[in-house]
Amino acid sequence: MEQSFIYEAKGQTLIIHMPAELDHHNCRNLRYETDLLMAENYVSKIIFDFSRTTFMDSSGIGILLNRYKQIKAGGGVVSFYGASPQILRVLKIGGVLALMPQYESKEEALYR
Amino acid sequence: MENKFLNGNMNQDDPGNYVDGKMWNSDGEMSGTQEKTGDVAEKKRWKPGREVMTMKIDSLSENEEFARVVVAVFAARLDPTVEEIDDIKTAVSEAVTNAVIHGYQNGEGTITIEAAVEENVLSVTVSDDGIGIKNVEQAMEPMFSTLPDERSGMGFSFMEAFMDRVEVISAPGKGTSVTMRKKIGR
Numbered sequence: 001m002e003q004s005f006i007y008e009a010k011g012q013t014l015i016i017h018m019p020a021e022l023d024h025h026n027c028r029n030l031r032y033e034t035d036l037l038m039a040e041n042y043v044s045k046i047i048f049d050f051s052r053t054t055f056m057d058s059s060g061i062g063i064l065l066n067r068y069k070q071i072k073a074g075g076g077v078v079s080f081y082g083a084s085p086q087i088l089r090v091l092k093i094g095g096v097l098a099l100m101p102q103y104e105s106k107e108e109a110l111y112r
Numbered sequence: 113m114e115n116k117f118l119n120g121n122m123n124q125d126d127p128g129n130y131v132d133g134k135m136w137n138s139d140g141e142m143s144g145t146q147e148k149t150g151d152v153a154e155k156k157r158w159k160p161g162r163e164v165m166t167m168k169i170d171s172l173s174e175n176e177e178f179a180r181v182v183v184a185v186f187a188a189r190l191d192p193t194v195e196e197i198d199d200i201k202t203a204v205s206e207a208v209t210n211a212v213i214h215g216y217q218n219g220e221g222t223i224t225i226e227a228a229v230e231e232n233v234l235s236v237t238v239s240d241d242g243i244g245i246k247n248v249e250q251a252m253e254p255m256f257s258t259l260p261d262e263r264s265g266m267g268f269s270f271m272e273a274f275m276d277r278v279e280v281i282s283a284p285g286k287g288t289s290v291t292m293r294k295k296i297g298r
Contacts, residue, residue: 024209025173031262055180055198057205062264086198093273094266 005030007037013045013110014038020052024059034067044076047109048100051082061094068099077101081109162230163189171212171221171240179225179238180204186227187234190296199274200234200294206267207238207290214258215242215288232296239289245282252280 006017014037019026037043046067050056068078081103083091091097103109165186169175180201187200204225211223226237245251252272257265271278275292282288 021177023176023205024213025176028173055177055201055205057202057209058264058266058270059209061266062262065264066262086195089195089198090202090270093270094264 005033007033009037009041009043010110012042013047014041014043015047015049015106015110017049017051018053018060020054022053022056022060024057027059027063030063031066038070043071044074046071046076046078047106048078048080049082049106050080050084050087053082053087054084056087056090058094060090061096064091064094064096064100068096079103079109081105159230162228164226164228166224166226168222168224171216171219171223171242173209173212173218175223176205176208176212179208179223183225183227183236187229187296190229190232190234192234192296196294196296200236203271203274203292203294204236204238206270207236207292210267210290211238211240211242211288213263215240215244217243233293234296235291235293237289237291239287241287244284244286244288245280246284248280248282251282252278 005019008015008017014034016030016034034046048064064078071078078099079101080091082105083102088097088102101112103112165182167179167182169179183204184197184201187197192200208223208225211221212218215221215223221240221242224237224239226239228235250256252268253265254269255265257263268278268280271290271292275294277293279291280288281291
């Protein structure tokens with residue numbers, strides 16, 4: 001099943017609502033879509049929302065690390081919220097947990 | 113030589129040619145063909161206490177989810193925890209993704225997935241007839257990727273993190289076969 005990312009822009013912040021199943025197949029468009037959004041808008045903060053996500057593999061780690069490098073290079077920040085225990089485990093093994101602050105909710109991620 | 117090698121792969125009692133958990137034959141080539149793998153699977157199918165499932169799918173990224181869900185449902189007979197099911201799904205997803213994007217380079221091909229349960233151990237073999245891997249040891253290194261721009265290079269690391277044992281048989285032009293084992297319910 002094709003699952004899409006939903007993008008939400010708030011000022012210089014881009015919130016990316018991740019799909020339920022975050023694998024290679026569902027990650028294919030993210031790179032292109034975020035590149036496009038970041039070329040057209042000044043983005044200094046990316047927040048990943050995992051609250052819908054029930055599955056993730058190393059393809060998800062690949063896109064998170066890519067966005068992280070891209071934003072960090074411009075001095076911005078990347079964070080996430082809504083991760084279930086399974087997603088947290090994958091983020092930890094993938095080394096992402098040490099790089100990005102984790103929040104409980106969108107509001108917390110936005111205003112901290 | 114070929115049969116011994118394959119038997120070594122299928123038989124947990126015979127360690128075969130392992131190097132650091134990976135398996136090779138003496139001349140560094142993957143031996144055996146799909147038919148032979150099938151024969152072995154057929155013989156093993158009726159071993160008491162062993163249950164086997166084999167499926168062949170087109171090498172398409174949309175089949176990644178299908179494959180991991182089928183293996184997870186097959187593994188359910190071992191009464192795994194939710195966490196174990198997630199581990200299995202992630203590991204299978206990694207192996208199938210590798211076959212799709214590396215083995216077949218996003219082109220046409222067939223991926224064979226064989227899963228077996230014996231006592232409380234699940235084993236899953238994901239094999240393709242794709243381009244194969246030149247240097248398996250390097251491919252299994254964390255963060256190594258032939259597509260570093262889009263991939264994290266963590267596929268094999270994830271398989272090793274989520275399963276107990278991972279064996280890779282591959283050679284250029286001869287496809288790749290990844291066998292993973294996991295004990296369910298500790």
